[in-house]
Amino acid sequence: MFKFEIIENSSEKWTEIVNKSSTYDFHHTAYFHKIDTLFDSKLLVFSFQESFIALPIVIRPIDGTDYFDITSVYGYAGPIYNFEENYDETELIVFFKNSFIDFCKEQNIVSVFSRLHPLIDQESIIETLGEIVDLNKTVSIDLNQFAEVQRKEYRKSLKSDLSQLRRKDIMVREASNKEEVDAFIEIYYETMDRVSAASSYYFSKEYFYNFLNNDDFTSKLLVAIKEDKVIAGAIFTITDKIIQYHLAGTTEDYIRDTPMKLILDEARLFGNTTKAESLHLGGGVGGHDDDSLFRFKSGFSKDFKQFSVWKYIVDQKIYDELSKEKAKSNFFPLYRS
Template sequence: MHLRKFYTIEVADKQAWENTIKACIFYDIYHTHFYHSLESSFPSVLFVSEFNDELIVFPFKVRNIEDTGYFDLTSVYGYCGPISNKRFSTLSEEHFAFFHAAFTEFCRKNYIVSVFSRLHPLCDYGNFFRASGEVADINKTVVIDLRQSPESHLRNYRKSTRHEVRYLREKNFVVVEKKGPENINHFIEMYYKTMEKVRAFDRYYYDKDYFHGFLNNDDYEVILLSVEKDGVFAAGAIFTVVGNVMQYHLATTAEDFIKDAPMKLVLDEARLLAIKKNLHFLHLGGGFAGRDNDNLYLFKSGFSKMRLQFSVWKHITDINQYNKLVTYNDIWRKVNNFFPLYRN
């Protein structure tokens, strides 16, 4: 008898959510119940498809479309996408077809107009998205393969990056792991100043509860590394550790130290820490707002020659209602590369 089962797990059921993602061969912080409960602006749902011994798991946030009675699905900030208990390249085509049919029916019954998900660059999705929607390549991300020798890491650093890391050490910049409310609040203050300087989108302005909840959770390892000069904060970054991946999450540099580029020392120390933890990858991510030609991307690319593709999945599940919403809001005339077009 064949097992075919499609169901959802609400974010209120922490144990079921965690048990399900931990049955997969790969997941990152962005798939966890912890992260979805922290990003609480909209409720989260975990879609689960069981097909014989195969498992497909796909987390989303459910957003209401104001004054319409309709909804759409989106992913949390970061690198999300579907995960499985097997490699996607080995999953059966029958399971792909079953998932997409069941998912489409769920969307139809629950008035879901469109679906958007950021995908994880470290995951190979095979043919999973072939049958539905569009996968759009956004930019490249930078990753350090920690399975290589530390000597090869340094050879793959840009020459100027190696020089500046040495300079920072010689000038007595020191990286320390910070804990406690006072240190977190100081990081938050510096982070807000950085976001104001770069005129970041509103979604990057997390409130203080987000940072404290993120750094003081009991479920997953989250690390705040700060670089100091003579006891003065120069720069800091938050890293997550899940499975064999260390993820560079959020960072800031104090205005007085920008010319010294102290964040380079933070990333070098994060690499050494990840090696001690026997991790496989330090994923640095890409440029600001999906760009791969800005200063942030150029900064990160100085640490490795290895690149991954960051892509997103865009899927319209109710084309008639989608077109009505686009026409009603008329946003497409102003932001013609945004998805979904009825949101700004």
């Protein structure tokens, strides 16, 4: 029998469902939905016996109206699922689509926007509901390969840089005390200042402490040390199959040395000791070689993944009414532009 459940963020069942998924990332967890948004978040679960499709959502009110829209947390979200062996998921996908449409109409949802996960096959779940728009490429390292095979994909100049960094006696280890965590936080703030980041990127110190010690997923802070001083660091999250490069920073004094290269190399070597199948570095601004961040990451691997977003207008009439004063653009939903 098909079943549709709405799981609240406070329920332990959210975590149970996520952990049963064939592949998921920390962006799908209840913890991340608690810290990333001030709006109401829910996990919609569509199931048949032990097979299920789960969609984490954030519901936002549309100011001045009785309507709402759905969005996703920042990062890589979208549906997750688990299909029992030899189960034909076709009927469950149809049930998901019909039930989701009914839910949206009952809740006065006008539109749906979600960032999708480059490492999870989600298109077959949501196709025919609106459109999937391809944006940029991301970089992933295949942890199923032997370490020497992974390293063969490194750009030649990267291999040379790594050798030089090691000769400079820069070492990488997991942060082992509060002083090293605090040093990284200050370096992260310094990095955000340097790139003129938006205020939303300036997380509180408590955010970092809690993130590194949450119960929903494992996270590790790797720091680069030079003469007993933290000069760079990066937080990596670890779920069942995915290690994700998250927040990072390098102090101004050592920016030219690019110790982050050494940190990512050590993260890869650590990843090879886990059950994870991918170390996902993410993308850049445009996902092309003329994008310096993407070029930096692509020096580690040519295993590029497609980052896409999902756009779905539930009620075209209301959407057009809300958008009528807005200039035409690719922004979605247009009425929030």
